[in-house]
Amino acid sequence: MRNGDRDISRLVEPDRVHRLCYTDPDIFEQEMERIHESLWVYVGHKSQVKEPGDYYTAQIGRQPMIMVRGKDGEVRVFYNRCPHRGAMLCSDRSGNAGHRFRCSYHAWMYNFDGTVASIPATNGYDGTRMKLAEGDAGLKPAARVDNYRGFYFASLSPDGPDLETFLGGATLTFDQLVDRAPDGDVEVVGDCFRMIQKSNWKIFLENQLDVSHPSATHESTGVAAGQVEREMEKRDGRKAPLAYSFISAFKTPIEDWVKFDTVGHPYGHCFLAGYMGLRPQDPDTVEYETLLKQAHGEEKGEAILSTDLHHVLVYPSLSVQPPLQQLRAIRPLGVDRTLTEIWHFRLKGAPEAIYRRALDYYYLVNSPSTMVNADDLHNFWKCHQGLSTEGGDWVSLHRNYGSDSERDGVLYSAPGTMSEMPLRHMMQAWAGYMGAGDESVGNGSGGG
Amino acid sequence: MPDADVGAAAPLTAAQVDTETQRAVEAFLYRQAEILDDGRWDDWLGLFMPDGRYWMPARADQMQGDGVPNIFWEDLDLMRVRIRRNTHPHAWSQSPPNRLSHVVSNVVIERVAANGDLTVRSKFHCSEYLRYEVRHFAGKYRHELVKDGDRAGAYRIRLQRVDLLNAEGPFDYVIQWWL
Ligand code: FES
Ligand SMILES: [Fe+2]
Numbered sequence: 063m064r065n066g067d068r069d070i071s072r073l074v075e076p077d078r079v080h081r082l083c084y085t086d087p088d089i090f091e092q093e094m095e096r097i098h099e100s101l102w103v104y105v106g107h108k109s110q111v112k113e114p115g116d117y118y119t120a121q122i123g124r125q126p127m128i129m130v131r132g133k134d135g136e137v138r139v140f141y142n143r144c145p146h147r148g149a150m151l152c153s154d155r156s157g158n159a160g161h162r163f164r165c166s167y168h169a170w171m172y173n174f175d176g177t178v179a180s181i182p183a184t185n186g187y188d189g190t191r192m193k194l195a196e197g198d199a200g201l202k203p204a205a206r207v208d209n210y211r212g213f214y215f216a217s218l219s220p221d222g223p224d225l226e227t228f229l230g231g232a233t234l235t236f237d238q239l240v241d242r243a244p245d246g247d248v249e250v251v252g253d254c255f256r257m258i259q260k261s262n263w264k265i266f267l268e269n270q271l272d273v274s275h276p277s278a279t280h281e282s283t284g285v286a287a288g289q290v291e292r293e294m295e296k297r298d299g300r301k302a303p304l305a306y307s308f309i310s311a312f313k314t315p316i317e318d319w320v321k322f323d324t325v326g327h328p329y330g331h332c333f334l335a336g337y338m339g340l341r342p343q344d345p346d347t348v349e350y351e352t353l354l355k356q357a358h359g360e361e362k363g364e365a366i367l368s369t370d371l372h373h374v375l376v377y378p379s380l381s382v383q384p385p386l387q388q389l390r391a392i393r394p395l396g397v398d399r400t401l402t403e404i405w406h407f408r409l410k411g412a413p414e415a416i417y418r419r420a421l422d423y424y425y426l427v428n429s430p431s432t433m434v435n436a437d438d439l440h441n442f443w444k445c446h447q448g449l450s451t452e453g454g455d456w457v458s459l460h461r462n463y464g465s466d467s468e469r470d471g472v473l474y475s476a477p478g479t480m481s482e483m484p485l486r487h488m489m490q491a492w493a494g495y496m497g498a499g500d501e502s503v504g505n506g507s508g509g510g
Numbered sequence: 511m512p513d514a515d516v517g518a519a520a521p522l523t524a525a526q527v528d529t530e531t532q533r534a535v536e537a538f539l540y541r542q543a544e545i546l547d548d549g550r551w552d553d554w555l556g557l558f559m560p561d562g563r564y565w566m567p568a569r570a571d572q573m574q575g576d577g578v579p580n581i582f583w584e585d586l587d588l589m590r591v592r593i594r595r596n597t598h599p600h601a602w603s604q605s606p607p608n609r610l611s612h613v614v615s616n617v618v619i620e621r622v623a624a625n626g627d628l629t630v631r632s633k634f635h636c637s638e639y640l641r642y643e644v645r646h647f648a649g650k651y652r653h654e655l656v657k658d659g660d661r662a663g664a665y666r667i668r669l670q671r672v673d674l675l676n677a678e679g680p681f682d683y684v685i686q687w688w689l
Binding site for chain 2: 155251252253255256257258259260279281282283285286287289290293294306309401406414417418421424425429430431432433435436437439440441443
């Protein structure tokens with residue numbers, strides 16, 4: 063099972079995956095190198111670093127990085143390491159570095175483009191191999207940095223497709239996030255929530271596209287919210303706030319989850335269609351929709367609003383919910399530990415009520431006191447525990463295998479099913495990245 | 511009006527707070543901790559005013575709870591959802607049920623209004639037994655208490671602000687009950 067492409071290909075079959083893909087520490091190191099430290103990974107949003115000198119730290123694979131805005135307005139990403147003797151450069155999560163970075167150890171200073179600004183008693187390097195004039199001793203940048211509509215990604219490998227090619231159909235995620243703002247821009251709301259899951263990162267990604275789990279996993283929350291919702295309506299004589307429906311929706315019986323289609327895009331990205339009914343015709347929504355249509359025109363406005371997305375998985379580092387402006391970034395900490403950074407965005411120019419609606423969702427589903435993810439994280443932990451045993455080797459991904467269809471390299475689950483196509487699709491892409499097969503197609507349909 | 515001040519207002523001196531009030535407030539806080547640790551949820555709801563709120567800010571320097579991200583921001587209706595959810599037989603994360611143990615101390619009365627309403631701050635330490643392991647929380651409380659009728663020493667909570675020492679996280683797993 064160690065190294066070697068052939069071995070990986072034996073661990074991933076079209077309809078089932080070997081447990082070692084989730085639990086083997088050597089495979090974890092390999093996937094950090096070939097996936098998280100090679101592909102385009104989400105770093106952060108432009109609004110996290112508004113002013114020159116603003117920086118924000120983020121982990122890419124095993125590498126601690128800094129995203130910083132320069133005096134020229136450019137956003138760059140560097141390894142969080144001082145080139146002198148290797149000290150971590152920024153030990154705060156975020157902040158403003160003033161005019162330049164200053165290392166706390168020996169006071170070497172760096173400009174925000176990564177070049178050395180000054181070194182105390184610099185003549186000590188005269189006649190040495192350190193050629194300061196030739197750019198020795200600058201901060202090491204990420205191999206590639208790019209953004210799509212203000213969402214910054216970095217790749218620690220110089221090779222591979224450019225960001226837009228890599229995102230492909232998944233660009234719709236960010237278009238949806240931004241275009242839903244009447245002013246055409248979004249910004250982060252405060253800091254993110256940070257939660258650690260005691261499970262492999264892929265277990266989380268798979269869950270985001272797993273429509274057969276919500277009614278089973280979240281039944282208790284659906285039932286409780288439904289009861290209180292009804293009692294409030296009886297007591298107050300009016301509809302309960304929309305927020306209650308976000309969680310009472312989980313009492314939807316499992317048979318009804320078949321109407322949420324899934325799509326698999328090249329490079330492992332996946333879509334789950336919407337189900338929240340986020341276009342009620344209350345005055346707030348009507349006002350918002352009118353504003354959006356004024357900004358974009360009737361036709362384009364309607365197209366934006368009617369786009370039916372619930373979760374978009376941008377492989378391998380993001381799960382995004384554009385209609386509710388939520389974004390979860392995945393930072394693997396170890397084979398059995400995963401940090402999620404959960405962000406909420408504000409649609410600029412949208413009525414306050416629309417912001418509050420998404421904020422309620424952020425609270426109920428994504429905050430550290432979540433009544434929803436509580437059971438997801440519990441089940442992820444249990445999965446990781448079970449997969450660490452010798453009670454069985456394989457993880458089943460058979461549901462509706464053989465019934466998916468493919469058009470122009472994009473996979474579609476059979477309508478009216480709870481197909482595990484996205485899970486197969488992601489693991490096929492994974493196998494490709496790991497050196498077995500073709501990562502860009504990730505042919506999870508497996509034919510007939 | 512901000513929901514509560516962040517800073518520590520100068521406490522009233524011993525001469526300004528009678529011993530009886532001090533003791534009544536301490537007894538109230540101890541009772542709340544006990545209700546929480548014992549999981550007496552009807553009693554828990556009874557501690558709050560009908561429009562009372564439990565608030566845990568997401569940042570130490572947060573001045574208000576309304577309209578911004580919070581770790582907890584719950585009125586009685588949301589508390590009812592939480593109670594029913596966590597006690598539902600299919601609340602999977604409650605298998606095994608977690609258990610809390612609180613210690614409340616450093617009780618300082620900040621303000622006594624003419625009508626007897628109080629603002630009081632205190633410190634807490636909470637151990638949680640979760641999946642057969644123990645983890646710890648620490649922080650401070652700030653209670654806005656309303657005199658509950660004419661009964662001596664009876665109060666209800668208008669607002670309880672809970673500042674967790676590690677509010678900015680990361681959190682290992684989630685927080686299922688109020689702390
Ligand atoms: S390690 Fe940074 S200046 Fe020496
Ligand atoms: Fe879930």
